[in-house]
Amino acid sequence: MSVPITIEKLTKRFGDNTVLKGIDVRIAAGELFFLLGPSGCGKTTLLRAIAGLHEPDEGRILAGDRDITTLPAHERDMGMVFQSYALWPHMTLRENVSFGLEMRRVKRAEIRERAMRALALVKLADRAESKPNELSGGQQQRVALARALVIEPQCLLLDEPLSNLDAKLRLEMRSEIRRICKEAGLTAIYVTHDQKEALSIADRLAVLDQGNLLQVGAPQEVYTRPSNRFVAQFIGETTFIEGHVRAAQGELLTVETAAGPWQAHGAPGMAVGQRVWLSVRPEAVQMHTDRAAGPNVFAARMHSTIYLGEVAQHQVELAGGVTLKALETRPKQVARDNTSLETRLYLAPEDVQALAN
Numbered sequence: 001m002s003v004p005i006t007i008e009k010l011t012k013r014f015g016d017n018t019v020l021k022g023i024d025v026r027i028a029a030g031e032l033f034f035l036l037g038p039s040g041c042g043k044t045t046l047l048r049a050i051a052g053l054h055e056p057d058e059g060r061i062l063a064g065d066r067d068i069t070t071l072p073a074h075e076r077d078m079g080m081v082f083q084s085y086a087l088w089p090h091m092t093l094r095e096n097v098s099f100g101l102e103m104r105r106v107k108r109a110e111i112r113e114r115a116m117r118a119l120a121l122v123k124l125a126d127r128a129e130s131k132p133n134e135l136s137g138g139q140q141q142r143v144a145l146a147r148a149l150v151i152e153p154q155c156l157l158l159d160e161p162l163s164n165l166d167a168k169l170r171l172e173m174r175s176e177i178r179r180i181c182k183e184a185g186l187t188a189i190y191v192t193h194d195q196k197e198a199l200s201i202a203d204r205l206a207v208l209d210q211g212n213l214l215q216v217g218a219p220q221e222v223y224t225r226p227s228n229r230f231v232a233q234f235i236g237e238t239t240f241i242e243g244h245v246r247a248a249q250g251e252l253l254t255v256e257t258a259a260g261p262w263q264a265h266g267a268p269g270m271a272v273g274q275r276v277w278l279s280v281r282p283e284a285v286q287m288h289t290d291r292a293a294g295p296n297v298f299a300a301r302m303h304s305t306i307y308l309g310e311v312a313q314h315q316v317e318l319a320g321g322v323t324l325k326a327l328e329t330r331p332k333q334v335a336r337d338n339t340s341l342e343t344r345l346y347l348a349p350e351d352v353q354a355l356a357n
Helices: 043-051 095-102 107-123 137-149 167-184 195-201 217-222 229-234
Strands: 006-014 017-027 034-035 060-065 078-081 157-161 188-190 203-211 212-217 239-249 252-257 262-268 273-278 297-306 309-316 325-331 342-346 352-355
Touching: 006 043, 017 043, 017 060, 017 212, 034 043, 034 167, 043 078, 043 157, 043 188, 078 137, 095 107, 095 137, 095 273, 107 137, 107 167, 137 167, 157 167, 157 212, 167 195, 188 195, 195 217, 203 217, 203 229, 212 217, 229 239, 229 273, 229 352, 239 262, 239 325, 252 273, 262 273
Parallel strands: 034 188, 034 203, 078 157, 157 188, 262 352
Antiparallel strands: 006 017, 006 060, 203 212, 239 252, 239 273, 252 262, 273 352, 297 309, 297 342, 309 325
């Protein structure tokens, strides 16, 4: 049965380097939770602390109501999937999946039943007697998942499990991992630096940087309402425009910038005169608008265009030398040298996020 995982004020040091700085987070039972951040941010260290491979210097880890902070890894009832598949090449898939149960001295008949059930969950029951070298990379990763699932863990830990796959297989395996975790009813904690991976399959995600937990929330919440500039830039693509709050009416702000006044969404408590940065996502920019005037309607001049098939990515310049990126979906005609083209832009105020830092 899956359980919630609670991390309380967790701190981990390696010598003089503090890699986790008082992490507090609660992961619900049955939740697919992502730890996301750049290399060196502390996400893998946090996962390994949950697994029992690193002992924290401060804080504690709870699995349900059980304090597992000092328990050895083999007593934590966790399944772990690594970047490398680490399958025994001389064993069949069934034998690979059965290995953990044999170490736990489960009865032979039960081992076979549970191994086949785990292989069925990852859609490889018909290949049970195959060897790993007969499988594709994606299929081998499914076997690694089955091996972690067969012990019926309370929590599944995944450390960048798709990083060794090519782009097409990564896309296929994203939905497969979500399906498997949900069908098994597992609490799963998944480490990645791939934002699209996290956005596409997470129930919730946490963004870390330099050992600090910056924001926790549902993917859409973190993407549309980032807590600061680091999160906004790390989760997707954005342009920052510096300005000062000229007026505030609840969460609706008027922000003065070099390009003129903008209306934007701001966090409660932002004050008139406060310095802010507007985060503008390329897909939020509506081009060739027929709006004649009003808030967030700007005259602009094209700088350059990158044609990407389903979209064209434009670099445009507003008054005051302010530049931003804009996406045009299903472009009908694209000129790469379009610096003389003038256009009008519109941005809905709720699609522009004002950030204090």
